[in-house]
Amino acid sequence: MTAQTLDGRATAAAIRRELAERVAKSTATTGRPPGLGTVLVGDDPGSHAYVAGKHRDCAQVGIASIRRDLPADASQRQVEDTIDELNADPDCTGYIVQLPLPHHLDAGAVLERMDPAKDADGLHPVNLGRLTLGVDAPLPCTPRGIVELLRRHDVPLAGARVCVIGRGVTVGRPLGLLLTRRSENSTVTLCHTGTKGLAWHVREADIVVAAAGSPGLITKDMLRPGAAVLDVGITRTDDGLVGDVHPDAAQVAGWLAPMPGGVGPMTRAMLLANVVEAAERNANTV
Numbered sequence: 001m002t003a004q005t006l007d008g009r010a011t012a013a014a015i016r017r018e019l020a021e022r023v024a025k026s027t028a029t030t031g032r033p034p035g036l037g038t039v040l041v042g043d044d045p046g047s048h049a050y051v052a053g054k055h056r057d058c059a060q061v062g063i064a065s066i067r068r069d070l071p072a073d074a075s076q077r078q079v080e081d082t083i084d085e086l087n088a089d090p091d092c093t094g095y096i097v098q099l100p101l102p103h104h105l106d107a108g109a110v111l112e113r114m115d116p117a118k119d120a121d122g123l124h125p126v127n128l129g130r131l132t133l134g135v136d137a138p139l140p141c142t143p144r145g146i147v148e149l150l151r152r153h154d155v156p157l158a159g160a161r162v163c164v165i166g167r168g169v170t171v172g173r174p175l176g177l178l179l180t181r182r183s184e185n186s187t188v189t190l191c192h193t194g195t196k197g198l199a200w201h202v203r204e205a206d207i208v209v210a211a212a213g214s215p216g217l218i219t220k221d222m223l224r225p226g227a228a229v230l231d232v233g234i235t236r237t238d239d240g241l242v243g244d245v246h247p248d249a250a251q252v253a254g255w256l257a258p259m260p261g262g263v264g265p266m267t268r269a270m271l272l273a274n275v276v277e278a279a280e281r282n283a284n285t286v
């Protein structure tokens with residue numbers, strides 16, 4: 001047996017087509033296209049490639065791009081001035097600050113300075129707070145992409161036992177918040193380096209989300225046969241990108257979101273969705 005694919009590339013392409021129609025409508029209402037801003041500090045090649053990809057995605061669905069690239073030695077002041085500028089810019093519907101920032105910068109202070117209404121990543125403390133409270137807010141892109149990928153492949157979430165490996169702020173921690181909402185109704189076990197008996201927790205699960213950044217951590221012997229397995233972790237090695245799920249897992253899993261081609265493209269599509277939704281909220285107040 002080999003797992004069916006949770007195809008993030010095809011699903012993200014379908015979502016982009018749906019978004020393009022909504023962009024055309026909100027552009028007609030407001031007289032201007034939604035705009036996505038990116039703030040990139042420094043010259044990490046991975047981050048550059050990722051930001052370039054976002055601007056390509058925007059062009060495909062009719063979202064205008066606003067790009068602010070700062071040198072690696074940019075001061076806290078310079079970065080915060082850029083944040084203030086985007087907060088004030090009516091052409092910028094939403095934006096992201098590409099993480100990680102260089103170590104000399106205070107990333108928390110930069111993120112807190114963003115206008116929560118323009119937070120396309122859904123990672124502003126106010127928006128994470130709203131997620132916790134169950135109040136409408138932009139959702140974190142990777143967790144939202146994971147839920148959307150499972151829904152569009154009809155993998156049941158209500159009552160499902162989900163094992164999330166990793167409690168990071170971009171993936172694991174907010175994913176637990178999303179999946180335990182009444183609208184998803186999953187039961188989540190959040191694992192981390194302090195977890196005793198990781199294999200036991202993984203084997204209990206109907207859905208396994210590996211977001212640890214530890215290559216090949218999840219092996220076939222750990223899995224419940226037929227489980228849905230999502231490989232979120234990405235480690236750069238000399239041989240290219242490696243996921244958290246060992247290739248053998250496909251022999252036991254019922255569904256597999258591979259890396260690449262699974263959750264990554266969904267993350268990018270959800271960023272666009274957050275910007276389109278912000279534009280629609282603005283259109284309603286015109």
Ligand SMILES: NC(=O)C1=CN([C@@H]2O[C@H](COP(=O)(O)OP(=O)(O)OC[C@H]3O[C@@H](n4cnc5c(N)ncnc54)[C@H](OP(=O)(O)O)[C@@H]3O)[C@@H](O)[C@H]2O)C=CC1
Pocket residue numbers: 142165166167168169170171172191192193194195198211212213214217232233234235263264265267
């Ligand atoms: N595909 C996509 O769209 C995206 C992929 N990513 C990738 O997802 C991964 C997670 O990202 P992020 O949350 O930001 O990362 P963090 O580094 O913030 O978090 C990683 C988490 O994994 C846990 N962990 C690490 N190794 C193990 C292990 N051997 N066993 C159990 N738990 C472990 C850590 O535990 P502890 O807290 O105890 O240290 C930590 O909670 C990264 O590889 C990142 O590159 C991120 C964003 C988007």
Ligand SMILES: Nc1nc(=O)c2c([nH]1)NC[C@@H]1CN(c3ccc(C(=O)N[C@@H](CCC(=O)O)C(=O)O)cc3)C=[N+]21
Pocket residue numbers: 050096097098099100121141142234241259260261262263264265267268
């Ligand atoms: N403010 C901020 N928001 C983020 O969402 C954010 C960030 N900073 N910093 C870095 C991480 C990482 N991340 C990825 C998203 C998509 C792919 C992706 O599309 N991956 C492709 C492969 C890409 C390739 O081949 O290089 C795939 O999995 O198929 C990867 C990684 C978002 N992050």
